[in-house]
């Protein structure tokens with residue numbers, strides 16, 4: 001098995017930057033895209049509850065409407081692929097039950113055996129909901145998927161731009177997410193940088209490692 005060397009990993013993480021200008025003529029191959037979709041699905045979440053969905057925009061008609069609801073940023077027009085990261089909204093005990101059923105199915109265990117696990121999750125979720133934090137909690141989870149997506153893409157030499165500069169309510173409207181029980185949080189565009197995207201040449205601005213990493 002070939003494992004990425006630390007050097008290769010850092011080379012790719014340094015190579016990655018938030019692309020401002022994609023090459024509109026280049027497409028991510030089907031094989032690479034399948035791997036990135038799978039990376040999204042493999043993202044870990046609290047209890048494994050996966051309070052999300054990833055909407056991959058394939059319709060040109062929808063794509064054409066994205067710049068107007070994305071601060072006119074060109075990435076949503078020119079990137080090879082656009083993914084909308086959405087959270088389950090509202091997230092309820094029914095979603096916990098659905099996950100329990102899925103777990104029983106995948107692990108070939110009777111649902112009844114998972115009752116303790118189910119009750120633990122329901123208790124935790126209810127507590128978060130009572131504190132008015134359920135949407136925030138789901139949002140934290142979906143950002144893990146965003147990070148996973150960007151890192152996976154960088155490992156494959158695929159460029160991305162994470163995008164909060166969007167109008168989430170307008171995305172919901174356009175994609176019919178509210179009716180489906182989901183809400184837009186953030187978008188990621190993926191593809192290949194344009195050769196003249198000058199942002200690729202800018203030095204990364206990060207605080208010194210020895211300030212950010214605290215060894216106690």
Ligand SMILES: Cc1cc2nc3c(=O)[nH]c(=O)nc-3n(C[C@H](O)[C@H](O)[C@H](O)COP(=O)(O)O)c2cc1C
Nearest residue numbers: 016017018019020073161162163164165166186204
């Ligand atoms: C959650 C999130 C949202 C972002 N939204 C946008 C965006 O809407 N448009 C954009 O051009 N860059 C966006 N960025 C890119 C950041 O500005 C960029 O990641 C940051 O400046 C660090 O630079 P680097 O990613 O090139 O290393 C976003 C980044 C993150 C993590």
